[in-house]
Amino acid sequence: MSSGSLPDLSGTVALVTGAGGMIGAGIARRFAAAGAAVAVHYRTSREPAERLVAEVRAAGGRATAVPADLRDAEQADGAVRATVAAFGRIDVLVNNAGVQPVRALPEMPPEQWQEVMTGNAAVTFLATRAAAARMIERGGGGSIVSIASIEGSQPAFGHAHYSAAKAAVLMHTRAAALEYGRYGIRVNAVSPGLVERDGIERDWPDGVARWRRAAPLTRLGTPEDVGNACVFLASPLASWITGQNLVVDGGVSAHPTW
Numbered sequence: 001m002s003s004g005s006l007p008d009l010s011g012t013v014a015l016v017t018g019a020g021g022m023i024g025a026g027i028a029r030r031f032a033a034a035g036a037a038v039a040v041h042y043r044t045s046r047e048p049a050e051r052l053v054a055e056v057r058a059a060g061g062r063a064t065a066v067p068a069d070l071r072d073a074e075q076a077d078g079a080v081r082a083t084v085a086a087f088g089r090i091d092v093l094v095n096n097a098g099v100q101p102v103r104a105l106p107e108m109p110p111e112q113w114q115e116v117m118t119g120n121a122a123v124t125f126l127a128t129r130a131a132a133a134r135m136i137e138r139g140g141g142g143s144i145v146s147i148a149s150i151e152g153s154q155p156a157f158g159h160a161h162y163s164a165a166k167a168a169v170l171m172h173t174r175a176a177a178l179e180y181g182r183y184g185i186r187v188n189a190v191s192p193g194l195v196e197r198d199g200i201e202r203d204w205p206d207g208v209a210r211w212r213r214a215a216p217l218t219r220l221g222t223p224e225d226v227g228n229a230c231v232f233l234a235s236p237l238a239s240w241i242t243g244q245n246l247v248v249d250g251g252v253s254a255h256p257t258w
């Protein structure tokens with residue numbers, strides 16, 4: 001898809017969490033291509049975040065890097081404040097930051113369960129609350145998109161904690177849509193399927209082959225596929241859509257399960 005066919009988001013400001021990571025970078029690139037000013041949030045991936053900021057600026061866009069550990073309420077609020085300080089407002093939050101370790105349920109330590117619940121669900125809650133507070137202060141209006149996963153609706157081996165946490169993200173999305181709707185703030189989720197990353201074919205040939213067989217569109221997703229869905233949900237094209245989960249999985253969810 002060419003950037004010319006994206007909705008026009010010029011004049012809007014988007015904060016993308018975890019944008020030093022793979023999918024977050026793709027999401028931030030699509031918002032920048034749509035004309036939005038982008039706050040590129042990172043926790044430890046400072047260099048990739050700063051490279052992305054430089055790339056967006058070199059292409060004529062507006063971007064700034066914003067650090068925070070989103071498990072901490074004060075830092076989550078700080079990321080939103082830094083976005084407003086850089087660009088004067090915040091219109092869009094994409095809750096992309098998350099953690100996805102793999103561990104079989106019988107061997108799963110309680111600490112890892114907690115880490116994955118906090119690292120996916122609590123970070124989404126804290127950033128959403130912080131961004132919505134600024135949107136309301138400004139008189140309301142805005143859009144929040146949370147990256148869940150098809151595993152929030154369908155379990156996967158080694159991901160009991162992750163599936164439960166993404167299910168929590170999906171319900172948080174609906175609850176937030178319910179409570180923030182009267183302020184004109186729309187809250188939706190995007191549930192990606194398996195997304196390409198460097199080396200995935202080499203590291204997990206069996207998983208990739210199974211995915212290709214199960215996907216009607218026969219390919220893995222790209223970070224840009226996920227970003228396009230986020231841009232759509234954040235744009236005026238989705239002005240009457242809130243509390244929904246947009247599945248972006250090449251059709252895997254349409255595959256018979258038995």
Ligand SMILES: NC(=O)c1ccc[n+]([C@@H]2O[C@H](COP(=O)([O-])OP(=O)(O)OC[C@H]3O[C@@H](n4cnc5c(N)ncnc54)[C@H](OP(=O)(O)O)[C@@H]3O)[C@@H](O)[C@H]2O)c1
Nearest residue numbers: 018021022023042043044045069070097098149192194195
């Ligand atoms: N990859 C897939 O196939 C897939 C499929 C479905 C859904 N997803 C979801 O898509 C999102 C992005 O995944 P990805 O594959 O791009 O993973 P990734 O490359 O590991 O990126 C995730 C980013 O989240 C950030 N993060 C984690 N914990 C954080 C915290 N406490 N505070 C602030 N930032 C934190 C990390 O930031 P730093 O690196 O700066 O520390 C990391 O860059 C996740 O929510 C994931 O669950 C991925």
